[in-house]
Every structure is written in structure tokens, then in C-alpha cells.
């Protein structure tokens with residue numbers, strides 16, 4: 001009998017102690033998660049709350065989204081069909097200072113050089129001297145294999161044939177200088193590659209954020225590029241806000257939130273998969289304007305079956321954004337490893353929306369650097385940035401001379 005009572009007493013004490021320990025542990029781990037923030041606030045560092053102002057306006061937050069919007073209709077100012085208000089990520093983390101932008105291309109030159117099978121092969125062929133027809137065929141083949149495209153290949157062949165004959169030398173330095181000059185002409189060092197990311201004054205005389213729409217086929221690296229671009233802009237002391245209008249894939253918004261959190265940039269996103277992308281873009285630019293940010297970067301989905309659908313969707317996003325701020329840039333993200341297939345995709349996108357610049361990703365993973373030339377020629381717009389790896393700061397403003405030099409390394 002006494003033994004039973006003791007047993008119950010001991011068990012009771014164990015349960016109480018166990019529960020107490022669990023409580024203390026739970027509090028401790030919550031404290032650990034928020035501890036960094038408390039510390040950074042106390043030490044007076046930059047506030048790092050990642051959130052959105054999309055919920056700042058009760059009008060925007062009202063109305064379950066799809067209501068009031070017919071298929072294909074556009075969101076009215078103050079209303080959203082994004083599946084509820086674009087939601088705020090309320091986490092707080094330490095912010096990183098991204099690498100400064102100047103000199104990134106130099107740091108990444110070794111990776112770029114891998115795309116330069118083209119340059120080194122041409123150099124060795126041209127330095128042979130007394131080139132016969134089969135040498136020239138080899139040169140032509142090299143250019144075509146590097147995805148330069150047939151038009152630019154013909155131009156370069158003509159220029160090289162003439163100049164090599166006139167030069168009459170096999171001196172590697174002179175051949176290199178000649179080739180550098182011709183490649184620079186092809187890459188077009190005169191193109192304006194600046195990105196319009198500074199606020200603009202609207203027709204109403206008010207300042208509006210620069211808005212950058214990022215488009216392209218899925219898998220080309222759009223979301224990653226938006227994240228990397230945010231870091232580029234933060235490194236340049238710009239106030240940035242991201243819009244996760246790729247609502248097709250929920251993970252894309254999560255991915256973007258992570259990019260934003262790392263550098264203390266807010267992300268406006270829908271609260272469910274499949275919400276109307278135009279509505280998210282609308283909320284993002286609205287929030288950007290209300291918060292006086294410099295630049296709003298809008299990620300989009302690329303999974304549209306046909307050109308008409310693509311035109312509808314991107315056209316709608318563009319129109320609703322323009323209600324708050326003119327679209328400053330439409331960046332087309334292209335995967336450099338996809339060659340001619342990528343070129344066809346590029347054409348479809350450029351017919352659907354006025355592309356103002358190209359971001360060529362995965363240039364680190366290809367020996368077909370000639371795609372820079374082909375895509376600029378085909379679309380008539382400059383390559384403005386190149387992706388050279390999966391690291392967060394592996395995106396560099398494109399610099400024609402740096403690129404050609406890397407090809408010839």
C-alpha cells in the first residue's frame with residue numbers, strides 16, 4: 001500500500017519536473033530565434049524587419065481577391081484579387097552586406113573564361129599563318145558552335161579574312177589585338193547597359209519607384225536573378241521592394257522571401273498558390289510607392305502555354321503596374337546554356353512584351369559565350385547583367401570589354 005503511494009508520488013514529481021523543463025526549453029529556443037534581432041535593435045543597427053506594406057492599406061487588405069475580378073479583368077486601385085492581401089513575412093534576421101558591384105566581373109573572370117573556348121580556339125587558329133580554306137572553315141565552325149549566330153559569323157569571317165590578309169602576320173599579340181577589336185564590335189561596346197532603377201517623377205509630379213519586371217521561361221533563373229539583383233541594388237544603397245508575382249509555384253515566393261530577408265528587403269507576396277500575378281504586382285508597386293522605395297523588382301512566372309496567353313498575362317501585369325508607376329525596365333532572363341532553343345523563347349517573350357534588357361544566366365556553365373552576340377542581335381536590346389554562378393553575388397553588370405578579354409584569356 002505504502003509502496004503504491006510512494007510510486008505515485010515519485011511519478012507525479014517526475015511529470016511536474018519534466019513539464020517544467022519542456023517549458024523552459026521552449027522559451028529558450030524562441031528566445032534564441034529572436035535573440036539576434038533584439039540584440040541588433042538594442043545596438044542601434046539597421047532595423048531588419050522583413051515585411052510588406054501591402055497590408056498597410058485596409059482597402060487593399062479588403063475583399064477576398066478573386067471577388068470583383070472577372071477572368072482577365074484588372075485589379076482596381078485599392079482592391080486585390082491576389083487571394084487576399086499580399087502577406088507580410090514577419091521574420092527578423094541579421095542582414096548581410098552584399099558584395100559591392102564594381103569589379104564583380106573581374107572576380108568572376110575565371111568562370112567567364114570557361115565560356116571562352118571560342119576566344120582561345122580562334123586565337124590559335126588565326127596564329128597559324130597562311131590560312132587555307134579548311135582553316136577558315138574551322139574558324140567558321142568554331143563561331144557557329146559558340147552560338148554566335150549565322151549573321152554575326154558571316155560578318156566576323158569577312159572582317160577577319162580581310163584584316164588577317166592586310167596584317168600579314170602571325171604574331172600572337174597582333175592577332176589577339178585584331179580579334180579583340182572585331183569581337184568588341186560584335187558585342188557592341190556602345191550599347192547603353194545601365195539599368196533604370198532610380199525613382200521617376202510621374203505625370204502627377206509625384207515621385208514613383210522605378211519598377212523592373214523580370215520575365216522569362218521557367219527554370220532560366222528568374223527568381224534567383226531577382227534575388228541577386230536586389231543585392232546589387234542594396235550594395236548601391238538603394239531602397240528596394242520585391243513583388244513575388246510568380247504565383248504559379250509557391251516555392252518561388254518562399255525563395256524570394258529568403259533572398260529578401262538576407263538583405264533586409266521586403267517582399268510582397270500572395271497568400272496562396274495560383275493567385276492573380278497582376279494583383280500581386282499591383283500590390284507590390286503600390287506598397288513601394290507608399291513607402292517611398294527607389295526600386296520595385298517584380299518576379300513573374302514563365303509557364304504559359306502560348307504566345308497569346310503570355311501576352312495577356314504580361315500585358316495585364318504591365319498595365320496594372322503603370323497605374324502606380326511607369327514600368328522602367330522589362331528584363332528578359334535567358335539561360336545561356338539553352339542555345340538556339342533559348343533564342344526562340346527570347347523571341348516569343350520579346351513579341352509579348354517590350355524587353356529593355358537581357359540577363360544571361362548560367363554563363364559559367366557553358367562554352368557558348370557567343371550567345372551574348374546572337375541574343376543582342378536578335379532582340380536589338382543589350383545584355384545588361386550576366387549570371388556567373390549560384391552564389392548570391394554571382395551576378396555582374398555586363399561589360400563588353402571585360403567579357404571579350406575573358407574570352408581571349
Ligand SMILES: Nc1nc2c(ncn2[C@@H]2O[C@H](COP(=O)(O)OP(=O)(O)OP(=O)(O)O)[C@@H](O)[C@H]2O)c(=O)[nH]1
Pocket residue numbers: 216217218219220221222223224225246249252300301302360361362363364365386387388389390394
Ligand atoms: N550555375 C548557375 N546557376 C544559376 C544561375 N542563375 C540561376 N541558377 C540556378 O538555376 C536554377 C533555377 O533558378 P530559378 O531562379 O529557380 O529559376 P526560375 O526561372 O525562377 O524558375 P521558375 O520559378 O520555375 O519559373 C537554380 O538552381 C539556380 O541556382 C547562374 O548564373 N549560374
